[in-house]
Amino acid sequence: MEYRISVPASEEELKKLRAGDSVLLSGTVYTARDAAHKRICECFDNGEPAPFELKGSAIYYVGPTPEHDGCCIGSAGPTTSGRMDAYAPRLLDAGLKIMIGKGNRSDEVVNSMIKNGAVYLAAIGGAGALMAASIEQAELVCWEDLGCEAVRRLTVKDMPLTVAIDSQGNDLYKLGREQYLKEVEK
Amino acid sequence: MKNIDSKVIEDTVARLCIEANLRLPPDVINAIESAEKAEPWDGAKRILSLLGDNVRIASEKTLPVCQDTGMACVFVELGQDVHIDGDFEEAVNNGVRRGYGEGYLRKSVVCDPLRRVNTGDNTPALLTVKLTRGDKMRITVMPKGFGSENMSALKMLKPADGFEGVKNFVLETVEKAGANPCPPIIVGVGIGGSFDKAAYLAKHALLRPVDEPNPDEYYAALESELMDKINALGIGPQGFGGKTTALAVLIEAMPTHVAGLPVAVNISCHATRRASASL
Ligand code: SF4
Numbered sequence: 001m002e003y004r005i006s007v008p009a010s011e012e013e014l015k016k017l018r019a020g021d022s023v024l025l026s027g028t029v030y031t032a033r034d035a036a037h038k039r040i041c042e043c044f045d046n047g048e049p050a051p052f053e054l055k056g057s058a059i060y061y062v063g064p065t066p067e068h069d070g071c072c073i074g075s076a077g078p079t080t081s082g083r084m085d086a087y088a089p090r091l092l093d094a095g096l097k098i099m100i101g102k103g104n105r106s107d108e109v110v111n112s113m114i115k116n117g118a119v120y121l122a123a124i125g126g127a128g129a130l131m132a133a134s135i136e137q138a139e140l141v142c143w144e145d146l147g148c149e150a151v152r153r154l155t156v157k158d159m160p161l162t163v164a165i166d167s168q169g170n171d172l173y174k175l176g177r178e179q180y181l182k183e184v185e186k
Numbered sequence: 187m188k189n190i191d192s193k194v195i196e197d198t199v200a201r202l203c204i205e206a207n208l209r210l211p212p213d214v215i216n217a218i219e220s221a222e223k224a225e226p227w228d229g230a231k232r233i234l235s236l237l238g239d240n241v242r243i244a245s246e247k248t249l250p251v252c253q254d255t256g257m258a259c260v261f262v263e264l265g266q267d268v269h270i271d272g273d274f275e276e277a278v279n280n281g282v283r284r285g286y287g288e289g290y291l292r293k294s295v296v297c298d299p300l301r302r303v304n305t306g307d308n309t310p311a312l313l314t315v316k317l318t319r320g321d322k323m324r325i326t327v328m329p330k331g332f333g334s335e336n337m338s339a340l341k342m343l344k345p346a347d348g349f350e351g352v353k354n355f356v357l358e359t360v361e362k363a364g365a366n367p368c369p370p371i372i373v374g375v376g377i378g379g380s381f382d383k384a385a386y387l388a389k390h391a392l393l394r395p396v397d398e399p400n401p402d403e404y405y406a407a408l409e410s411e412l413m414d415k416i417n418a419l420g421i422g423p424q425g426f427g428g429k430t431t432a433l434a435v436l437i438e439a440m441p442t443h444v445a446g447l448p449v450a451v452n453i454s455c456h457a458t459r460r461a462s463a464s465l
Pocket residue numbers: 077078125126127252253254255256330331332333334335366367368454455456457
């Protein structure tokens with residue numbers, strides 16, 4: 001199935017997504033990688049809120065190349081999500097609903113996704129130019145000192161994504177391969 | 187004897203860093219297109235076609251093909267009759283600094299592996315120099331991303347492990363890598379030499395165009411056998427399932443010790459980038 005989803009998405013919309021579905025995502029998406037995740041968790045530790053509203057939010061694990069004059073962003077493909085696994089459950093508990101990245105997630109993250117009704121969408125790894133073409137605006141939110149890892153607020157239009165792990169914990173990285181082997185390679 | 191000014195080397199390296207990152211080599215583009223045609227699994231076909239779009243958008247918008255513009259691996263074949271005016275290594279690093287700055291490429295190098303402060307200009311380059319006959323210099327820049335580099339592996343096999351041992355180790359490494367190196371991948375394999383030479387051979391193999399089999403028929407057959415076996419694993423583009431897990435297997439071999447069989451597997455991704463120039 002192919003779905004058009006806008007952020008913030010309703011719980012029902014997210015619940016019907018199944019691993020393997022295609023999604024065209026529009027709306028506000030924040031960027032954060034390891035260093036930013038670490039700082040968000042430090043905010044929690046100090047009893048402070050995250051620097052942007054996490055409730056219902058979407059986070060894209062990306063460290064783009066620098067932008068040319070007149071462009072809002074450079075090449076912007078996903079980074080490996082596993083590096084965020086240590087932090088992700090705390091963000092999910094705080095309301096994060098959509099994670100965008102590439103590669104497998106830990107059992108802890110998947111369990112927390114099921115508990116919180118969140119989804120994990122995969123962007124195409126290495127397709128930095130393609131992903132950039134769906135980003136219409138980018139503005140700095142905080143932690144400029146992190147360079148390409150600073151937190152930015154993106155406005156995206158029809159970002160081409162695939163449901164990698166749905167809110168029931170179905171995992172395309174396992175199921176996709178199994179189905180292919182069953183039906184084609186036999 | 188020919189003089190080459192270090193400034194010319196710097197300019198060339200800067201240009202090649204930019205060129206390499208904004209497009210894919212024609213052989214890699216062709217391999218992605220043929221894989222799309224041959225792919226029996228719909229989801230996988232869609233990903234491969236989006237990878238084709240990615241390359242087109244990159245060239246239209248002058249954007250890097252991938253945001254991980256890598257560490258700059260610089261291979262220099264240096265004619266022994268060349269004299270370089272100025273500091274060679276400094277020229278290469280200045281070239282990388284300028285290329286990554288002027289080309290709006292991402293700076294992904296830290297100055298120390300444990301203390302991890304970004305050098306801010308993507309230097310130093312990973313420089314390899316090979317002396318050749320004559321008075322020419324050939325420079326190749328291969329920006330190497332670390333999503334795939336991190337999935338590479340080396341093993342000191344026993345001679346008795348032989349052909350089968352090598353095959354199993356390559357398959358095991360690709361299997362473990364799974365979705366992480368952005369499949370479809372290109373697999374560089376180095377066999378023989380010593381611990382360090384095997385790794386070098388595996389990386390050097392990635393310089394060979396993917397449509398050129400190993401000139402030695404024995405290794406060409408091994409390449410094609412491994413390619414079939416890898417593409418029967420079912421990992422598929424992005425790890426979502428499908429036939430196209432690898433676009434090519436490239437093997438380089440060299441003499442080794444009677445007691446050893448070193449094997450290195452250097453994984454590269456669909457964004458296998460390289461650009462060369464001769465001076
Ligand atoms: S593994 Fe390759 S394609 Fe994937 S992000 Fe790294 S450099 Fe880009």
